[in-house]
Amino acid sequence: MELTKSQTQHIAELARIKLTEKETGKTQSDLSTALKYIEVLDELDLEDIEPTAQITRLSNIYREDELKEPQTLSQSETLSNAPHQSNGYFSVPRVL
Amino acid sequence: MPYYPVIGLEIHIQLKTQTKMFCGCSAEIWPPAAKALGGKAAAPNTHTCPTCLGLPGALPTINKRAVEQVIRMGLALNCTINQNSYFERKNYFYPDLPKGYQISQHRKPLCVNGQLPVNGQIVGITDVHLEEDTGKSIHEKLQPTTYNLQPTNGEHTLLDFNKSGIPLMEVVSEPDIHSAEQAVAYCKLIQQIVRFLGISDGDMEKGQMRCEVNVSVARLASDIATQQDSNSATQPHSCTATQLHSKLRQNLPPTTYHLPPYRVEIKNLNSFRFVQKAIEYEIQRQTEALENGEHLIQETRGFDEEKEITFSQRSKEQAHDYRYFPEPDLPPMKLSDKEIERLRAQIPELPHEAKRRLVDKLGLKPSQAEIISREQSTLSYFDQLVKLNLLTDKAANLIVNQPELIEQYSPQELVNYLEKQAVEQIGDENALMQIARKIIEANPKPVKDYKSGKETALQFLVGQMMRETKGKAEPQKAADILKVVLKRN
Numbered sequence: 001m002e003l004t005k006s007q008t009q010h011i012a013e014l015a016r017i018k019l020t021e022k023e024t025g026k027t028q029s030d031l032s033t034a035l036k037y038i039e040v041l042d043e044l045d046l047e048d049i050e051p052t053a054q055i056t057r058l059s060n061i062y063r064e065d066e067l068k069e070p071q072t073l074s075q076s077e078t079l080s081n082a083p084h085q086s087n088g089y090f091s092v093p094r095v096l
Numbered sequence: 097m098p099y100y101p102v103i104g105l106e107i108h109i110q111l112k113t114q115t116k117m118f119c120g121c122s123a124e125i126w127p128p129a130a131k132a133l134g135g136k137a138a139a140p141n142t143h144t145c146p147t148c149l150g151l152p153g154a155l156p157t158i159n160k161r162a163v164e165q166v167i168r169m170g171l172a173l174n175c176t177i178n179q180n181s182y183f184e185r186k187n188y189f190y191p192d193l194p195k196g197y198q199i200s201q202h203r204k205p206l207c208v209n210g211q212l213p214v215n216g217q218i219v220g221i222t223d224v225h226l227e228e229d230t231g232k233s234i235h236e237k238l239q240p241t242t243y244n245l246q247p248t249n250g251e252h253t254l255l256d257f258n259k260s261g262i263p264l265m266e267v268v269s270e271p272d273i274h275s276a277e278q279a280v281a282y283c284k285l286i287q288q289i290v291r292f293l294g295i296s297d298g299d300m301e302k303g304q305m306r307c308e309v310n311v312s313v314a315r316l317a318s319d320i321a322t323q324q325d326s327n328s329a330t331q332p333h334s335c336t337a338t339q340l341h342s343k344l345r346q347n348l349p350p351t352t353y354h355l356p357p358y359r360v361e362i363k364n365l366n367s368f369r370f371v372q373k374a375i376e377y378e379i380q381r382q383t384e385a386l387e388n389g390e391h392l393i394q395e396t397r398g399f400d401e402e403k404e405i406t407f408s409q410r411s412k413e414q415a416h417d418y419r420y421f422p423e424p425d426l427p428p429m430k431l432s433d434k435e436i437e438r439l440r441a442q443i444p445e446l447p448h449e450a451k452r453r454l455v456d457k458l459g460l461k462p463s464q465a466e467i468i469s470r471e472q473s474t475l476s477y478f479d480q481l482v483k484l485n486l487l488t489d490k491a492a493n494l495i496v497n498q499p500e501l502i503e504q505y506s507p508q509e510l511v512n513y514l515e516k517q518a519v520e521q522i523g524d525e526n527a528l529m530q531i532a533r534k535i536i537e538a539n540p541k542p543v544k545d546y547k548s549g550k551e552t553a554l555q556f557l558v559g560q561m562m563r564e565t566k567g568k569a570e571p572q573k574a575a576d577i578l579k580v581v582l583k584r585n
């Protein structure tokens with residue numbers, strides 16, 4: 001499948017990646033090639049096959065709702081890698 | 097031309113668990129000690145770990161209790177349980193969502209296709225699913241001095257991830273609601289049900305329950321037909337507001353209507369009053385717009401809590417594109433019939449069921465039943481009074497009219513108290529009888545006057561009774577007793 005330019009731009013926006021005109025063209029053709037590569041799978045007859053979401057064959061792996069040995073960090077540890085902080089909060093450019 | 101409101105609700109409810117949905121952090125972000133001191137939340141970013149902060153490499157694990165709570169809610173809403181259910185990633189960017197995706201459910205939610213009777217009308221439940229809450233954003237302009245290093249001029253969003261990862265249940269209704277009142281009744285019932293199930297406190301002020309409404313207005317198919325037949329725009333309404341209302345009461349569709357091609361979404365309504373006001377405003381706004389020949393668009397609107405109006409949130413974001421896919425870090429959930437039945441057995445009588453029992457089986461007035469079934473503690477108090485052989489009407493009246501007694505006594509104590517009171521009353525009557533006899537004996541003249549028809553003479557005798565009892569007797573009661581004794585005399 002050949003991606004259109006607007007599809008490419010849409011994907012870039014969803015990923016919050018800014019593309020120049022030139023980069024958009026290159027990404028469009030790169031992604032199209034990648035899609036074509038896996039298109040071979042379309043040849044398989046999957047009529048009666050349930051989509052696979054997991055290959056571990058595990059199910060029902062639960063954690064009991066008990067407070068024991070939580071990995072909880074202190075406030076200063078939590079904020080230790082924050083580029084900006086204020087009074088115990090992370091601080092980011094205003095979004096609203 | 098009447099328009100027919102078409103309303104659906106999405107209600108988010110934080111579940112009451114000890115730990116978060118996908119990590120072992122404490123979910124108690126309103127510490128009980130602080131609650132007593134005025135309900136202060138925990139200090140920001142103190143209930144956080146690599147998982148709920150979305151740090152690379154951290155892996156989620158599923159909180160079993162949260163899954164069970166959602167299944168119990170689904171069963172309470174007559175849903176079918178998806179026996180093969182799983183979590184998916186809902187991808188979007190927002191600062192309060194540190195992973196860049198929310199673990200949620202999309203294709204196989206835990207519960208689907210339910211229904212709930214609300215004031216005698218059925219509201220369809222599309223699904224009940226489980227996800228994780230996001231962090232909390234505070235948009236404030238603060239003094240630049242309180243920051244270390246600022247990317248913009250004091251315009252900041254502050255983030256607290258304490259609530260990130262708290263189990264969040266979403267109840268999605270079908271667009272089966274047709275008035276603001278019915279929407280509020282539905283929200284209230286959902287709140288009562290989660291409280292009866294003990295799965296959430298549903299405290300809206302604390303954000304434990306958040307409502308989102310989808311509103312549009314439809315024209316009735318009959319109206320459209322009438323208009324086309326007569327080829328005239330001045331045709332009288334084929335269904336008046338009153339007729340419409342009565343049809344709704346009977347739970348009949350008001351003739352058919354076409355689902356409108358747009359809907360307006362209003363998010364984050366955190367009180368029943370706001371749900372009511374936002375819907376009323378939208379119905380009016382949309383009706384007027386359509387009557388003026390305007391074209392309504394699909395949009396998300398905000399609600400101005402002060403002005404009680406909705407406003408367009410012009411956002412540059414294009415149509416949602418969440419690119420859901422199964423969460424690879426979490427194995428699917430397979431729910432056996434046995435497990436489902438075990439959870440079903442844990443569901444108590446629900447408020448709407450209790451209300452029906454109180455009216456149909458015990459003969460209470462709907463208004464009494466409404467008050468008694470609102471809270472589980474009140475309902476169980478009432479049931480205990482009835483078990484202790486108090487008449488249902490007497491028990492209902494006590495609960496409705498004398499909440500101070502309910503507060504003060506246990507059901508058994510209250511019954512004892514009422515018995516004692518009755519005995520004392522009888523004792524009082526006996527004492528008053530004796531006094532009345534004494535006074536009648538001592539005052540032959542007024543007695544004779546009264547017997548010969550002078551009603552006013554009784555007043556004198558009542559006065560004597562009051563004096564004798566030092567004013568403790570009730571005048572009306574004293575008069576009644578005097579009359580009884582005079583008749584026998």
Ligand SMILES: [Zn+2]
Nearest residue numbers: 119121145148
């Ligand atoms: Zn955590």
